[in-house]
Amino acid sequence: MENINQKEESITVAVRIRPISQLELSSDSTISWDVAGPTTIKESNGNRLYIFDKVYDETTSNNLIFEDLCEIMIWRAMEGYNNCLLCYGETGSGKTFTMQGNRKDPGLAFLSIDTIFAYMQYATTKEFIIRCSYVEIYNESINDLLNPKGLNLQIKEDKKNGIKIANATEEVCHSVAQIHSLLALGEAHKQFSGTKINPNGSSSHCIFSIIIESKLRSSESEIFAISTLNLIDLAGSEGSGMNIQSTLASKNREMKHINKSLITLGTVIMRLSDKANTVHIPFRDSKLTRLLKSSLEGSAKILLICNISPCSQNYDESLSTLKFAQRAKKISQVLSKNNFAEGDSLILEIYKDIRELSLKLCEIETKISLIPIINDAEEESPLREHSPVRKEHSGVESLIKEKLQLQNSLERLSSMIINSEKLAVNNKDEINDINEFAEISIKNQERRRTRLSIMKDSSPIIKEESKFQEKVARSRQRHENSIVIKSRKNTLEADIKVPDISFEVGRKETYLLDSVDEFLEFQEAQRAKELNNKGQENIEDLNKSSLVLIVDEQDILISDMEGMLKEKDNQISVLKDELELCRSNMARMQQQIKVLKEQRKAI
Numbered sequence: 360m361e362n363i364n365q366k367e368e369s370i371t372v373a374v375r376i377r378p379i380s381q382l383e384l385s386s387d388s389t390i391s392w393d394v395a396g397p398t399t400i401k402e403s404n405g406n407r408l409y410i411f412d413k414v415y416d417e418t419t420s421n422n423l424i425f426e427d428l429c430e431i432m433i434w435r436a437m438e439g440y441n442n443c444l445l446c447y448g449e450t451g452s453g454k455t456f457t458m459q460g461n462r463k464d465p466g467l468a469f470l471s472i473d474t475i476f477a478y479m480q481y482a483t484t485k486e487f488i489i490r491c492s493y494v495e496i497y498n499e500s501i502n503d504l505l506n507p508k509g510l511n512l513q514i515k516e517d518k519k520n521g522i523k524i525a526n527a528t529e530e531v532c533h534s535v536a537q538i539h540s541l542l543a544l545g546e547a548h549k550q551f552s553g554t555k556i557n558p559n560g561s562s563s564h565c566i567f568s569i570i571i572e573s574k575l576r577s578s579e580s581e582i583f584a585i586s587t588l589n590l591i592d593l594a595g596s597e598g599s600g601m602n603i604q605s606t607l608a609s610k611n612r613e614m615k616h617i618n619k620s621l622i623t624l625g626t627v628i629m630r631l632s633d634k635a636n637t638v639h640i641p642f643r644d645s646k647l648t649r650l651l652k653s654s655l656e657g658s659a660k661i662l663l664i665c666n667i668s669p670c671s672q673n674y675d676e677s678l679s680t681l682k683f684a685q686r687a688k689k690i691s692q693v694l695s696k697n698n699f700a701e702g703d704s705l706i707l708e709i710y711k712d713i714r715e716l717s718l719k720l721c722e723i724e725t726k727i728s729l730i731p732i733i734n735d736a737e738e739e740s741p742l743r744e745h746s747p748v749r750k751e752h753s754g755v756e757s758l759i760k761e762k763l764q765l766q767n768s769l770e771r772l773s774s775m776i777i778n779s780e781k782l783a784v785n786n787k788d789e790i791n792d793i794n795e796f797a798e799i800s801i802k803n804q805e806r807r808r809t810r811l812s813i814m815k816d817s818s819p820i821i822k823e824e825s826k827f828q829e830k831v832a833r834s835r836q837r838h839e840n841s842i843v844i845k846s847r848k849n850t851l852e853a854d855i856k857v858p859d860i861s862f863e864v865g866r867k868e869t870y871l872l873d874s875v876d877e878f879l880e881f882q883e884a885q886r887a888k889e890l891n892n893k894g895q896e897n898i899e900d901l902n903k904s905s906l907v908l909i910v911d912e913q914d915i916l917i918s919d920m921e922g923m924l925k926e927k928d929n930q931i932s933v934l935k936d937e938l939e940l941c942r943s944n945m946a947r948m949q950q951q952i953k954v955l956k957e958q959r960k961a962i
């Protein structure tokens with residue numbers, strides 16, 4: 360598969376302005392920031408413009424941000440690339456709303472989970488294992504949000520596994536509802552600051568990690584992919600940017616610790632953004648930066664969403680957030696797919712265990728079937744205790760017990776593996792067990808699947824996935840219709856690999872042919888069939904999805920051009936203002952020169 364990410368990319372940075380609050384409406388606060396285009400934010404009372412990958416105003420929904428920036432992140436994650444979403448901003452700026460949202464507008468974490476499950480239903484050739492962990496960094500201590508006893512967890516660092524949190528709970532999840540309940544459990548264990556600005560504000564950095572493993576469904580295949588999607592809701596950044604010393608002096612210990620992580624993050628970002636920097640990068644100075652080290656160095660694609668308040672009373676902090684965002688934008692990363700050894704894969708380990716247990720189960724079933732059945736007469740016999748059959752029978756109970764245990768273990772192991780069929784059944788269960796959230800989530804998954812099939816030609820990852828699925832479907836079809844020529848005299852046996860994909864599906868088709876000529880003829884016919892299929896496909900593809908894509912692409916192009924036009928208009932108006940200023944300065948200077956000349960004449 361083409362490696363789409365072996366090029367240098369910068370961190371994706373977006374800015375989101377939250378709506379003005381009731382409290383702010385009733386105060387004498389004014390609006391400080393305007394969105395001047397899809398990528399530009401402007402000071403309301405000034406001419407300063409800041410440009411990012413995306414800028415969102417107060418009317419933007421989480422769903423729109425997700426489709427703009429996160430959907431592709433999930434696709435990458437499903438294909439084995441690490442991703443990290445960070446929400447940054449001062450207290451009350453909307454970080455948690457962006458991550459979690461509400462029932463009407465679910466946040467990026469919930470939409471990510473829905474999309475992961477939609478993808479798993481779409482990718483019919485693969486099987487998956489999903490594991491989740493949820494930790495917070497509070498007062499420079501890492502606590503397990505899924506286990507209240509897991510306090511002050513340590514960071515483990517080794518060359519093979521990279522950076523990990525030792526003993527953090529990792530739950531294997533097989534449904535959306537199960538992940539939702541983990542998020543709710545974590546929420547109940549979080550540290551809250553409860554400030555006046557934001558009564559429900561969080562005072563810790565919260566990291567929700569989803570580890571995604573996938574493997575081709577063919578049982579022989581040992582090819583697997585593994586990736587981590589980190590969703591990070593940072594604590595309020597106030598005081599971590601400007602006036603650090605004065606702010607720190609006036610805050611309590613908790614605040615200092617929050618800031619220690621964020622100030623270190625700021626320093627790390629600043630040094631990484633300076634390409635000429637040769638100074639040491641202090642990743643190890645805080646827990647947050649230690650955990651983010653490998654992501655920032657390129658092991659994960661980073662999406663940074665900087666949240667700001669629109670109000671004048673928060674101007675300094677918003678400006679500080681924008682400057683942080685500008686520095687982050689300068690960081691380039693060279694991304695690569697995870698390269699794990701077989702021993703690191705849970706999915707392969709589970710497959711191995713399933714194979715071993717199935718074998719044992721077979722042996723036990725054979726043993727049980729070989730034990731003669733005691734008939735009633737024998738049971739009644741006074742010699743029954745000494746009967747060899749009876750003796751054998753005493754062992755049957757323990758065999759049946761062992762069989763039941765094996766069956767339970769097998770069931771438990773295979774329930775960890777997710778595939779498209781199991782999900783279809785799961786979704787039905789979730790609908791039956793209806794709650795409002797499950798309904799929203801299932802509708803969401805359906806929508807994502809539709810988008811997935813519309814987007815398949817425009818995303819390199821989806822294109823590969825769908826090309827692959829089409830190939831497998833074709834090869835299966837061919838296998839069913841294949842003519843197996845029976846051996847006659849002078850038989851020639853030839854193993855014909857299905858072109859391109861036999862390696863991936865790990866399957867060979869064996870045809871028995873009578874002569875070399877027949878073999879060559881057969882090959883020719885296969886090739887012709889393939890070409891014919893391709894032609895058909897191209898026409899169908901063109902008819903079906905091209906129109907939708909062309910319209911979609913044109914819409915994006917138009918909105919981008921409108922944004923660029925707005926930006927240019929803004930720049931022109933800034934330049935016009937400057938020209939006007941220059942002209943009036945020039946007129947004033949000419950006037951002064953005239954006066955000076957007259958004065959000189961008079962002298």
Ligand SMILES: Nc1ncnc2c1ncn2[C@@H]1O[C@H](COP(=O)(O)OP(=O)(O)OP(=O)(O)O)[C@@H](O)[C@H]1O
Pocket residue numbers: 376377378417448449450451452453454455456457557559560561562593594595666
């Ligand atoms: N885009 C938005 N649309 C509607 N309400 C929003 C939006 N952004 C934020 N809010 C509301 O503003 C308030 C503060 O937002 P939120 O709790 O997300 O801030 P935060 O940055 O996470 O704060 P803290 O750092 O203290 O946890 C909440 O009541 C939230 O519902």
